[in-house]
Amino acid sequence: MRTPPAESDGDVPALELRALRAAFVNGPGLTDVSLRVGSGERVAIVGPSGVGKTTLLRAVAGLAPLDDGHVLVSGHDVTALPPERRGVVYLHQTPVLFPHLSVGENVAFPLRVRGQRGDAVRQRVGEALAAVRLDGLEARAAHALSGGQRHRVALARAIAARPAVLLLDEPLSALDPALRADVGAAITAAQAAYGPAMLLVSHDLDDVGALADRVAVLLDGGVAQCVTPDVLFARPATLAVARFLGIYQELVGHVREDGAIVCALGVIDVARERRGAAPTASRVTLGFRAGSLRLSAAEARPDGARARVAGIRDRPRGSTFVLRLEDGAAESLVEAAIAGQSVTCAVGDEVVVTLDPHDVMVYPS
Amino acid sequence: MTGSRAATAFPPPGPGRVVRGVLLVVLVATSLGPLVLLAIWSISGRWLYPSLLPTEYSAASWRALGTESLGPALVTSGALAVVAGLVGCMLALPLGRALARLRGWRRHVGAVAAFLPVAAPPLALGTGLQVVLLSVGLGGTATGVLLAHLVPAVGYLSLFFLGTFTLFDARVEAEARTLGATPWQMWRHVLLPMLRGPIAEAVALGFLISWGQFALTLVVGGGAVRALPLEVFSLVRAGQDRAAAVGALLLVVPPVVGLAALRWAARRTTVAPA
Numbered sequence: 001m002r003t004p005p006a007e008s009d010g011d012v013p014a015l016e017l018r019a020l021r022a023a024f025v026n027g028p029g030l031t032d033v034s035l036r037v038g039s040g041e042r043v044a045i046v047g048p049s050g051v052g053k054t055t056l057l058r059a060v061a062g063l064a065p066l067d068d069g070h071v072l073v074s075g076h077d078v079t080a081l082p083p084e085r086r087g088v089v090y091l092h093q094t095p096v097l098f099p100h101l102s103v104g105e106n107v108a109f110p111l112r113v114r115g116q117r118g119d120a121v122r123q124r125v126g127e128a129l130a131a132v133r134l135d136g137l138e139a140r141a142a143h144a145l146s147g148g149q150r151h152r153v154a155l156a157r158a159i160a161a162r163p164a165v166l167l168l169d170e171p172l173s174a175l176d177p178a179l180r181a182d183v184g185a186a187i188t189a190a191q192a193a194y195g196p197a198m199l200l201v202s203h204d205l206d207d208v209g210a211l212a213d214r215v216a217v218l219l220d221g222g223v224a225q226c227v228t229p230d231v232l233f234a235r236p237a238t239l240a241v242a243r244f245l246g247i248y249q250e251l252v253g254h255v256r257e258d259g260a261i262v263c264a265l266g267v268i269d270v271a272r273e274r275r276g277a278a279p280t281a282s283r284v285t286l287g288f289r290a291g292s293l294r295l296s297a298a299e300a301r302p303d304g305a306r307a308r309v310a311g312i313r314d315r316p317r318g319s320t321f322v323l324r325l326e327d328g329a330a331e332s333l334v335e336a337a338i339a340g341q342s343v344t345c346a347v348g349d350e351v352v353v354t355l356d357p358h359d360v361m362v363y364p365s
Numbered sequence: 366m367t368g369s370r371a372a373t374a375f376p377p378p379g380p381g382r383v384v385r386g387v388l389l390v391v392l393v394a395t396s397l398g399p400l401v402l403l404a405i406w407s408i409s410g411r412w413l414y415p416s417l418l419p420t421e422y423s424a425a426s427w428r429a430l431g432t433e434s435l436g437p438a439l440v441t442s443g444a445l446a447v448v449a450g451l452v453g454c455m456l457a458l459p460l461g462r463a464l465a466r467l468r469g470w471r472r473h474v475g476a477v478a479a480f481l482p483v484a485a486p487p488l489a490l491g492t493g494l495q496v497v498l499l500s501v502g503l504g505g506t507a508t509g510v511l512l513a514h515l516v517p518a519v520g521y522l523s524l525f526f527l528g529t530f531t532l533f534d535a536r537v538e539a540e541a542r543t544l545g546a547t548p549w550q551m552w553r554h555v556l557l558p559m560l561r562g563p564i565a566e567a568v569a570l571g572f573l574i575s576w577g578q579f580a581l582t583l584v585v586g587g588g589a590v591r592a593l594p595l596e597v598f599s600l601v602r603a604g605q606d607r608a609a610a611v612g613a614l615l616l617v618v619p620p621v622v623g624l625a626a627l628r629w630a631a632r633r634t635t636v637a638p639a
Binding site: 058061062063082083084088089090092096098099100109110112113114157158161 | 539540544547550554558559
């Protein structure tokens, strides 16, 4: 899924990236990044460290060079334009306020460099500060602000510029939990103020779930999947995406002639759309979450796959059982979260494990 | 500055304290002594051995400033130094920024190139420059001398700004550009106001580099450009000690004022950016 459709069909997307390529010193760089962000939409880019998330954002802003590809803002190709003429504002991870300017002057900066003066500027500055709940702080010196206020002033300054696209580099990652909620709310409010497209980078999947309409997973230099957070977590498109999300366990199996999959958990009848195009008898990897496993007492289900309880971890949200599966000579460990299941067993007990086929993803090995 | 408690606790009493006290007195005497002597000398009318102080005082040497060669030399030196400070700073600012952005061996080569005219003896520098300036018809002219003064000034100030920009947060430039500033607006509204302090210091340093030049002015100016250090030197050679003392005192004024201003500014500077 290299080029996901824009959210708003028919409309010109606020931001469109076409086959961007950028080499960098360490690592393979970006090889082929394509993405569309609709007006008013929030898309988050996630991916492992060093994959080039920040480089991508800086390249879109015109602050880092591109080797190939095109950046389109509201349908116009801005690839060759300097940063100030792209209709895009890039926000650094930690806010960079101009220390010689007051809060009001900082927020007015994008308007003044565009030649605007007088009451119109004052009004726009007031609105932008109100949108991030900093009304009346115009005269405050930039260095006299708290950390959260600095983030919000930087946001207000960005929305005062009214760009078609806002780029946010790890907007919440440097903040303590109380400030995260504060700045997160400010980002949502800032967008509500006039509805720009937002492309944000994050390494925190929780932030992404809260902030983004869609999530683009950047892997191996390209967008591996770009879907809503719910769909991403329910159906990772590839094994690499599933591994990046870190919530999937893996078991190796093979495809039987009737399409069912045989593995250490027995025969799993996976729906065709989840099975992909894996040919018969081919080796596949099953991805599933700890919550997809059902446990029952061994004597109740004489036909099920048997496992031995190797450990029990008590967690705030319920216990997790570590199970040892035997599949011929091979042994594998899986975890089963049993929230909502009434199971009583101890370490060393034998249990029967079943896997809900609706929650299984099958990837070619 | 720490509190007074720390000041009384250190240094601890002992013989080391006496040595330190003596050293301090020697330092003050050697640095201020000549200046005090110059000042007395410049206002003395009659001062003969073995009198500790002049027996007569006179303002004649100072009055002569308006009529004799020292006055015009003062104007020449001042004009040269002001232009060298301003132009040197204007050239060194972008140069230093460019140097700070280089990485690896390029940065070393750039820094060495900037340091060479600072480290080279002015006489050697002047000898080389004179050949070039004579060939373009600028030998013995004020313009030629100014260009010669700019060589060490730009070198030194480029290193100065290399340091400034190495510590300067480069994200500020990206931030200004992405918010809509053209490169010129970024300089005008962000970099120049933020670097007001370093720029003022650089202009003052450039002024002092030109102000104190002797060898470069002599070799390139060929004696035709009469700057203050040359004039003082001629007065010393001619045995006009009182007039020489006046000139030497004038030479010392800008560095002393500059030092005082720097100390004052340093006390008021907050290093942390917003």
